[in-house]
Amino acid sequence: MLWQLRLTKTRGLAQALVNEGHVRRNGARVLRASQDVVAGDTLTVPLPGGVKVIELIALPTRRGPAAEAQGCYRALDPHGQSAIAPGEPPTPERGHPK
Numbered sequence: 001m002l003w004q005l006r007l008t009k010t011r012g013l014a015q016a017l018v019n020e021g022h023v024r025r026n027g028a029r030v031l032r033a034s035q036d037v038v039a040g041d042t043l044t045v046p047l048p049g050g051v052k053v054i055e056l057i058a059l060p061t062r063r064g065p066a067a068e069a070q071g072c073y074r075a076l077d078p079h080g081q082s083a084i085a086p087g088e089p090p091t092p093e094r095g096h097p098k
Helices: 011-019 066-070
Strands: 042-047 050-056 073-075
Touching: none
Parallel strands: none
Antiparallel strands: 042 050, 050 073
């Protein structure tokens, strides 16, 4: 599905993301690449440009043009998120030196 939606360049990259446990469907980790998805599901996918959170509007029947693929989902966070959460700077109370 990630490949058909043009979120990954190859099927292999899509499978690797799932197999490594990085993809979430409705908040739950996707455990196998063949897991069914339906319209209305929310997918969270870490990509090189940041984490993408999308809602599936329709399921694509093929890997078509980018415009066709983008019509199948709605970005819930159009600005994206960093793959790494921002942290607080170290403080002396936490045992870190100044």
